[in-house]
Amino acid sequence: MNSLFPDEPTPAPAIPTPGPDAPLAERQRPRRLADYAGQTHLLGPEGVLRRYLNSGRLPSLILWGPPGVGKTTLANLLAAELKQPFTALSAINAGVKDVREVIDRAKRQRGTVLFIDEIHRFSKAQQDALLGAVENGTVTLIGATTENPSFEVIPALLSRCQVYVLEPLSPEILRGLVDKALAEDSALSQKKVKLEDDRALLALSGGDGRKLLNLLEIVVQSTPPDKKGVVHITDAVVQQVAQRPLARYDKGGEMHYDVISAFIKSMRGSDPNAALYYLAVMLEGGEDVKFIARRMLILAAEDIGNANPNALMLATSCFQACTVIGLPESDLILAQTVVYLATSPKSNASYMAIRAAQAEVQQHGVHPVPVPLRNAPTRLMKQLGYGQEYRYSHNGEGNFEEQEFLPEALSGTRFYEPGLNAAEQKIQERLRGWWGEKYGY
Structure with missing residues (x-):
């Protein structure tokens, strides 16, 4: 028998109690939904997951x-709250x-919750294997991913x-985790710990x-107490233990949005120097390079469009x-593309x-779509004239045949206004040559 699975799905998705040698984050993992910290937009009184729990049913x-x-943890606790059988895969x-x-x-015990951690690592074939079971309700799928689904x-x-979307934990939630660990953990609660600063821990x-709890544990364990047996935790002590300078860019907080906004606006505003600075801020702060590259694609x-169609091609290549190379070498590719776009x-x-x-x-x-443009796969549609008056553009001079493509009610409506740049002015000239005065180009 495959040792990955028991004979039946676990009847209750209990999170096992860790041993004393487990990392602090594992020892502090909540065992009840009431102890779960954060994500109030989903689990608060009006949160959508709370409404699912109240209804007694969980969707995939x-x-x-x-x-x-x-x-x-949330996947485990949701299934436990509804007392649904639970199976986890990585x-x-x-x-x-x-x-x-x-x-x-799961076919022998309907309602099984199948949790797949890092589902973004599943291949297409692996994901395809889930489709039927998810659609017919054989399993309720909960997938977890750090990547854009x-x-x-x-x-x-x-x-x-x-x-x-689960949000990064706020400073208030993080402080609560620290206080709870110092007060309740079987190991840390036996020590006299004075938290004098928490900025470095949070940042x-x-x-x-x-990461917060495991860093806290390392700091407490590695910091010698004073003569009174008190371990003092300061920003300097945390930085020394972590061997990292205090980050000034919080990729999970407000600055994340401010910096990416300034980055995009600098490229839009044609300032490569500012754009490179904000790129450096994000890279030094540990921002996901794929997140940066995706924003450049947009x-x-x-903001560039047909003024320079090569920009989209270069951004796609970037x-x-x-995605293939990752850090640290991706910084060169990003920098080249930033300068080009700016x-x-x-x-x-x-x-x-x-x-x-x-x-x-x-x-x-x-x-309604104009009749000449409609598809005519059946005899009846052909009898109704679908597609009969369509003029094949390549038969016309210069591969153009003048005809109506918009619905009758929108004839002559212009949505596209060419930009005031050399490339799109040439596009406007071609449009004027094809359509004359019809669209006012």
């Missing part, structure tokens, strides 16, 4: 958040065979799950509760290269065009 879901915010060492074995066992989870599986944890389409001509014409088109659909609904 993806928990997306940074490390150390309680994704694994995407690092589980394969398709393991997934199918869990599903076979839109990029890392296949669309078919993503459409069958609700995605909930170096980056909103990661596990900027290339939103994202792919950073110094490129700018246009938001495509961004404004799609927003205008979306506003039209949202305000006035969908108009």
Whole structure:
């Protein structure tokens, strides 16, 4: 028998009590939902997960958040609260065979919660193996990921799950974890510890509760007490133990949003020097290079567009290269791309065009497609004239045939306004040559 699984799913997803030699973060892991810290937007009185618990039913879901915010613990506690059988897999060492074995066992006991840690590491084949069981309710899937599910989870599986974002733990929550550990932990509570400063502890944890508690334990264990037997914890002591300077960039806090905002606005504003500075701030603060590269991809389409189509190509290559290479070498690729995007001509014409088109659909609904443009897969549709008057563009002079493509109610409506740059002025000239006065180009 595969030792990964018991004969039946665990009847209650109890988190085992750790031994005295387990790390502090494991010793302090909550055993009841009432002790769970943070994520009040999901678990508070009006939180969506709280409403699920009150209804007695849990849907398949993806928990997306940074490390150390309680994704694994939350999955266990949600299943325990509803008294549902629970099975856990890690995407690092589980394969398709393991997934199918869990599903076979779950068929004998409906309502099984299948927790998959680091689900972004599952291949497409492994994720495909889950589809049927998730769709028909054989298992309730809870996936945990530190990566954006839109990029890392296949669309078919993503459409069958609700995605909930777990936030980095706030300074107040982190302070509470420290106080609780010092007061209640079997080892730390036996020591006289005076917490004089907590700025370094909080900053170096980056909103990661596990990192915070493990750093706290190391600091307490390695700091000699004074003559009265008191261990004094100061910022200087924490930095000395961690062997890291105090981070001035909190990738899990408000500064994360301020810096990425300044980074994007600097490139949009054509200042490569400022953009490189904010890039350096993020890299030194441990920001995820894929997060940075993804934002540059968006900027290339939103703020440069067809003023320089190569910008999107370079940004795409940058994202792919950073994904393959990682740090530290990715800093060179990011820097090259930052300079290129910042110094490129700018246009938001495509961004404004799609927003205008979306506003039209949202305000006035969908108009009928012109009959010549409709598909005609059946005899009846052909008899109704679908597609018959369509003119194949490549048969016309210069590969152009003048005809109506918009619905009748929108004829002549212009969504795209070419930007005032050399590349898009050439586009405007081509549009004027094709359409004359129809769109006013």
